Amino acid sequence: MFFYYCDLAWRSIRKTPMLSMLMVLAISIGIGITITTLNVYKTMSYNPAGDRSQVINSVQLWSQGLDTWDDFISNITYIDAMNLRNNQQLSLKAATFRTGLALQSDNPKIEPVLQSVRVTDRDFFRIFSVPFLYGSYWDASVDLRPAYQVVISQKLNLRFFEGKNSVGKTVFLDRKPYQIVGVIDHWNPQPKYYDPLNGAFNDAEEIFIPFSLTAQEEFDVWGNTSGWKFEPMITYSDRLASEKVWIQFWTELNSEDEKQNYQSWLTRYVEQQRAIGRFTDTAKSAAEAVQISDIDKWLEDNNVVPQDNKILVGLSLLFLSVCLVNILGLLLTKFLKRAPEVGVRRAIGASRGQIFSQYMVEVGMIGFIGGLVGLLWAWGSLTALHRYFSMDQSVTGLDASMWVVTPLIAISTAVLAGIYPAWVVCRTKPSVYLKAQ
């Protein structure tokens, strides 16, 4: 029976080509716009941490003075970062910030390039499950006693060492030799959730060096440095001793217990700091001056999904509903026009259900075609977004889930639009239209 309905539906669609095209156009444009905004929203709101989302946590501290900042700041001070690093209670912990260094190798053919570099601790690689192609992260002792060691990306390894195992070899950063201890396999989480503060959809860094080198190498900070009071920052040690915040701090907390313990450790830490004259805003209790954010909260707090995008998703859903009403009207018109035929079918013995099914199949078919065309629109507009508005490829690539979501939205839109007309037409009294055509 289904194929019979499909056959009838196809004939009906072909019989009124303009009307059918209009309906397909309406539904496809609605779908195209919705899928475009949804796709961008979906990829932006993606949580790359997956099931480790609750395990990976960042720490924020209310180190500001009274009446300065209204919210927790994502970064912490160098003083706090060092103190938190020294807490032996935690299994995994890493301070991190971004810098830039000039990269050279023994290969004289390759010109020096300014590279974005991540400064961090060895646990960073374990917390964020960074995969290694060769070697591994540096030894635990390096986090205490600085050593010129480096982890590089597979891409860099390809460029400088033709993809061979380069562990033990040397690269030069600002003309200083660093020994390679590990080569990372392909790793580029989008959004860049471990540091969304400077472009949430930037690529991951290609070079990782020990945080313990910071004080002696005086790395520039390629990220936000915020202060809530005037502090002269002439030398690098001024920066390190200041109340300015510029370092992200990550840790792994495997259970609610661990989280509780860490929370109370941090609370005691704040009390301790208050005793020596820091954390002057006592309007907040010591416990309130501590915030542990899992990845969901962290992405939310850092506005990884821009407001505009949420507005667009809302408006495009409204747009789709206009299309839905539009199609509803057209379908009603079209179906009512066919009431005489329905009368004949009913007289001949078609049940209401059979008539209803026949028209729902037609509606579903329009929805399906509309969905396909809509997917084409979405693909086109995403490509345009990438090309003309320099939106990142990771956001404008059609998400795999859209292959399921699109037909689903298309058909459910069509079905929503079709139920009422199909219901009206299937309730046609068989006797009414038989007498005179």
Added chain:
Amino acid sequence: MLHIKPILSSLMRSKSSPILLLLQIILSVAIVANASFIIYERLSLMQRESGYAEAQILTFSVYNFDPAIDNIKQNEVDQLILRALPNVIDASSSNMLPLSGGGWMDRYVDGPNEDTAKSTPGFAFYLGNDHLLNVMGAKLVAGRNFNPDEINTNIDDSGMLALVSQPLAKAFWGDESPLGKTMYQGTQTVTIIGVVDKLQGAWVDHENFEYSVIQNVDFGGSSSNKMYMVRALPEHIPALEEAIRSALHAENPNRVLDNFQTVAELRNLSYSNHRLMATVLSMMVVLLLLITALGLTGMVMFNIQRRTKQIGTRRALGARKRDIIQYFMVENYLICIVGGLIGGVLALVLGQQLMSLYSLPMVPVIYPIMSVIGLLVVTTLAVIVPATKAANISPAMATRSV
């Protein structure tokens, strides 16, 4: 005579189709009003004057990685080289770039005692020498520029002078002239010597975007990582990048030159989200009107087919062509006006929601009104074609049994 009453009662009797049309008009007005308001807002943001000779300023970053380098000397030499390049009007170092989305933000207080002093609003904090103003193309409206001998090499030197943007001066001193005022940063004092007409900061979405200060520090000397701005006529800019690269590398090869961009390009990039939003919303509005119009045309055409005999009868009974057209137009306007009223209210409610959720400004009432007027125009176009067709139905249709 428009004969509204019979049209109205006929509309009331055929329930679903006018209701659907009404619903469509309501939703359309709500969407179009809010979308066009957001579009207008974004466009007016994008049209703001920056105060810079945007297309004439080429910016780039320099990263010196030679450990033996003397930053202060190198900076002086570099700037002399840059200014000596053919076609270059002027050049200066800077700590940040206008409209780039990144930079320094700071504030002054008006007294030495931190507890009692009043603080200025946050402002974009440019550090530059006596050439910077000329490079930027900014206009001094009061006071004077720095003299060459007043330029400091470090931010903690004494003898700090500042140029402030007019909006900042207005916001903090009102009608009083800021010239000669002494401001404080910690223990350091700063004397204000000039007011610049317009000087935007780095963050296009920041509420203090128009508040800026230039302080007399040649920043290029204080760090290995710095930025330069070079001014030249737009037609000379494309060739300039190569000239700069070779000249500076010839002087010292141990550095990376990067991020060559004009301020116009920076501006473009900074506003790209707004441009995107305005484009997407404009497309939405156009498509929405298109779909509404086409749907309406389709529906009216069908109604005419269904009412062919009735229309023929009316014609046979003496209705003129314009009476028939008028009938359909009045029917349409009735629906549009009722839909417009409800849609307008819905638009304001939606606007209120957006305002509370996303801290957007409230939609002014003019937007729903304009949207309804726009819809009236579009629906008129959509109805007039099939209605004219209907008017051409022969009165003989009345006698034909169809």
Added chain:
Amino acid sequence: MLSMKNINKVFKTDLVETHALRDFNLEVKEGEFVAVTGPSGSGKTTFLNIAGLLEGFTSGEFSLDGVNVSNLSDNHSAKVRNEKIGFIFQGFNLIPDLNLAENVEVPLRYRGMDANERKRRVESALEQVGLGARMQHLPTQLSGGQQQRVAIARALAGEPRFLLADEPTGNLDSLMARQVMELLEKINQQGTTIIMVTHDPELARRAQRNIQIVDGQVCDFSMYQPAATGTR
């Protein structure tokens, strides 16, 4: 075969109540050919709609083929229509988008018959009405008489127990009307019960039995001998 006892059908509007049928009684035996006549507005169409299970009625008892069909659900009456009743209309009511074979096939589709059986029945029904060679034509390519024969074929394809014909020759000229009438008589002779509504007394005379409806009641029972063929 068909039995109506004290059937009443009342149409209610806001202003008036109309009795379309009042205390209507009728018995039709298996294999009969009954002609129903009456002035317009007398209740002929209402009777036909009720007899064909297209409409319900207000009170009374109606059984078809020994089964009480007074209070069938919509679905159930659709099933009975499909399996036991064939319809022939004045306006033919063929579906314009479907070709002849597909038109005839419609009732079989709703019965859920398999493709081979459908094909066999469609072919034999169209053969029977003399249109076996034109199965792929569209209704609009045929004359009125041919269209009505297709409609008859459609009614026959379901092998119904009885046929309801509503002014089957109303839209046809006299030559075509006679052909259609002869076809109906042939079908009746093969055992199908036929009830035909008509206003043409000459046609009515050719039926075995004539009833007249006036003001919603069976007014007059008069038995006619089957008209001798050739009487003009």
